Amino acid sequence: MREFVPERWVERGHVEGIKAYIAITKGCNNHCSFCIVPQTRGREVSRSPESILQEARAAIDKGARELWLLGQNVNSYRAAGEYGFYELLDEISQLDGLIRLRFTSPHPRDWNNRLSDLMAERKTICKQLHLPFQAGSDAVLQAMRRRHTLQDYLGKVDYLQQRAPGVEISTDLIVGFPGETEADFECTLHALGQVRFSQVFPFKYSPRPGTAAAKLADDVPRQAKEERLARVIALQEHINEEQQRALIGTEQDVLIDAVHPREPDLMNGRTDGYRAVTVAVGPHEIGDLVRVRITDSRGHWLYAEAE
Ligand code: SF4
CATH class of the missing domain: 3.30.750.210 (Transcription Regulator spoIIAA)
Incomplete structure (x- = not known):
């Protein structure tokens, strides 16, 4: 210590x-x-x-x-x-x-x-877990030295989703790691569809000097990396849109953390699962935990009225 x-x-x-x-x-x-x-x-x-x-x-x-x-x-x-x-x-x-x-x-x-x-x-x-899984193929996970398999990861996530329904899970993801084949990448896409993350932070692999991976051949062509990144983003946007829409009409607890930057009558905050929300109808103060009903969704932002 x-x-x-x-x-x-x-x-x-x-x-x-x-x-x-x-x-x-x-x-x-x-x-x-x-x-x-x-x-x-x-x-x-x-x-x-x-x-x-x-x-x-x-x-x-x-x-x-x-x-x-x-x-x-x-x-x-x-x-x-x-x-x-x-x-x-x-x-x-x-x-x-x-x-x-x-x-x-x-x-x-x-x-x-x-x-x-x-x-x-x-x-x-909070029912929110940022648990980076990085890649969906065991061969790539091994090359990354992550010391777990996809099945290990999915088993843990599945247990949490059963125990805490509605839990929001997010991840980091690397596409185009050395040796990643199209089949490896499809395992990643499949895992995205299975877990249905609330947020994915995808990165195109590029070697960092001084790391073990930098000694491997950076053999996934740039165009393939870009295409894989675009496919991850498109799939995740689709999943996010479905998730946001499914929240409309639900009640959520929002912790108010700021006044809306352009509308002083509105307040911004986060759900328990860390989704951004603008709340209409007050009065609320920063630091209040407010029960709201979600009324709309635009992009990655939710809109709500206080109950
Ligand atoms: S080596 Fe880097 S990526 Fe791996 S667990 Fe440590 S900080 Fe995270």
Whole structure:
């Protein structure tokens, strides 16, 4: 364990608006072949739970309503003995005054059904998980050194979706990794259709100097990478449109985090699953948790009226 954030943040809380971002780990012990983080940030260190809880309480006292726990591989957090990410989530999610708790980014290998159970059962832990799966083919996952198979990933996600219906799952994705065939890529598309992510952050592979993957032949032609990227974006846009439309008419809890930049009578906020919403009819204040009915959807934005 090592304390690596400024002492004044721990004591006074580092709050931006109604949110506070708390680094709980730094560095990474994984060796994904495309990633430079282990070289730039070093081996993973975790802060003590006491220091994290002190910072979380200070942030809530200072007005934070939503806490974000941060780490390159946030769910491999480990303090002394058996105290790990589950225990930390369990404690922080029960702090007085906290409305929402989010974290990013977990690694699929360190995600487990026990964490899914806690997420499903604890109201303050948002039903939102950014769980990068990167590629849908086991051959590519192995070349990426992700140390899990697609089936491992899908099994964990399926369990969470059963336990917490409506949970929103997002991912990062790399297309055109060295050796990725058309058949490999179609596994990725198939996985997108199966999981139905709320958001996908796709990247065209390009070698990062100093990584293991940079030693591999960058053998997927640029045009194929671009075409695959376009297919991912098109499929995800279609899925997103269906998901947004399905939300019209539903009730959601929105945490108000800002006044609308052009319409001072409207407020903006996020659903539990992290979808952006503009809420009409007030009065609300920043930091209010408001029950709304979704009335419309445009692109990636929802519109709602307070109940
Ligand atoms: S991609 Fe994430 S888990 Fe993999 S080495 Fe980089 S920081 Fe670590």
